[in-house]
Amino acid sequence: MNQLADRGEPTKGRSRRLGKNGDGAERHEAIYRSISDAIIEHRLKPGARLREDALSEVFGVSRTGIRKILQRLALEQLVTLTPRRGASVTRPTADEAREVFDARQMIECGLMPEVAKRIGAADVQELRAMASREREALRAGEQSTAIKLSAAFHERLAELSGNATLAAFVGRLCSRSSLILAVYGNPGNLGCESHDHDDLIRYLEAGDGEGAKAFMSHHLKEIEASLSIVEEEAEAPDLHSIFGG
Amino acid sequence: MNQLADRGEPTKGRSRRLGKNGDGAERHEAIYRSISDAIIEHRLKPGARLREDALSEVFGVSRTGIRKILQRLALEQLVTLTPRRGASVTRPTADEAREVFDARQMIECGLMPEVAKRIGAADVQELRAMASREREALRAGEQSTAIKLSAAFHERLAELSGNATLAAFVGRLCSRSSLILAVYGNPGNLGCESHDHDDLIRYLEAGDGEGAKAFMSHHLKEIEASLSIVEEEAEAPDLHSIFGG
DNA sequence: GGCGCCCAATGCGTATACAATAAGGGGATC
């Protein structure tokens, strides 16, 4: 039946010739990144609903593929999947925010000595370039880009430790941090000061693992301190706790 | 269609007549646990293939649901999804094994001081019970059960820190550790000595966070030392590296 | 006039059908 539709008209004018398996995986990966980036860059704000139909139409794949991607995002806690209500961008709670920063404190700081040991000249160059691009984005007022670059910087740093497992954890924590910034951040204050990352690189370049560790700890504490982490309780006022029900 | 198969065999209570959405989620969760447990208990060994058809028949749900579960397991790195070859139980590499233990070293040890601070009498009781069951299983020669209980102990311990995010990480690391034991473990040596966990509980009960941390570090090092972490290279002899091609 | 119930529509959950690919076996040829 759809052999007919196959040649003439993709019906929805949706892209072309999909159904091809070969590039299906890449396509899905690209879609995943699109959505993930949009969330991290705050172009999709916490609470935003992500309807499967709409996404499938936008990206030109069927709901099946979208669902797969949405599930992956849900497992990374970037989107929340409520049983019959569909997907929406996760709105982190205050508790989660604290947990994420405690976790970053432990893992990222713990990784610094190893990074300081392993870092090479090429790595230093790369990190400097990333920090530079980040500073540029900040100066240009492109908050979205700056946020993404900052997360990428922290993630790349973790990768330099040589432990891919922990680096993956850090990556997830950074993504979630971006979400947390969107909810609890104050406008104009991005968390990561632009010079901080450069200072950090200097410690690492000098092989000063303990210095880098201490600096990272301070850096993360500053980011966390710049937030206003208070429960907003906008949509689900807990009547039980209010009236002692 | 599948009503036919319906009468024959309740198998696990009521299997079919799904399509009911309400309990679908629970059912999927149960299936997920079944497979996950089977892997952790080494009833499914690394490298074992997990065909979608077979699983869908066994559990009485369609391939759609199985795929979802398989993807979740893949994201947790318990199964490996190769593009056109389907799913199989992950066979961790030696590098991954080292990474996992390094990660556990960092996170689990780092959590001990907080756990020692927060632990209560009821928690101590619960942990002792778990350790006791574990010892029993070991004595009865039920390796599968002992492995699962040991992982559960470490995971519960992490939960007591109050940081659910890090606890989830630890849970994933423990699951992967179980896989690592299956590949690199020596028979008869289970890794976790039976008395170790009891000793650890004593440190925590006494509020000695640093002591618990040091003990945990030693404990993990012993487990890692009991393994024979060498690449096996069974199925893909790298001819290039052998012949210098 | 307000409150509660019912109906319709939207959108997710599941199953099934179809297409494509990779692997393995058999046959033919050199």
Next chain:
DNA sequence: GATCCCCTTATTGTATACGCATTGGGCGCC
């Protein structure tokens, strides 16, 4: 007799169709 190629088969990837729950609005009743 061995090797290479093609064909068959088994298994995944994707799309679509159908069913059900939930939600929002309209209507009737109190």
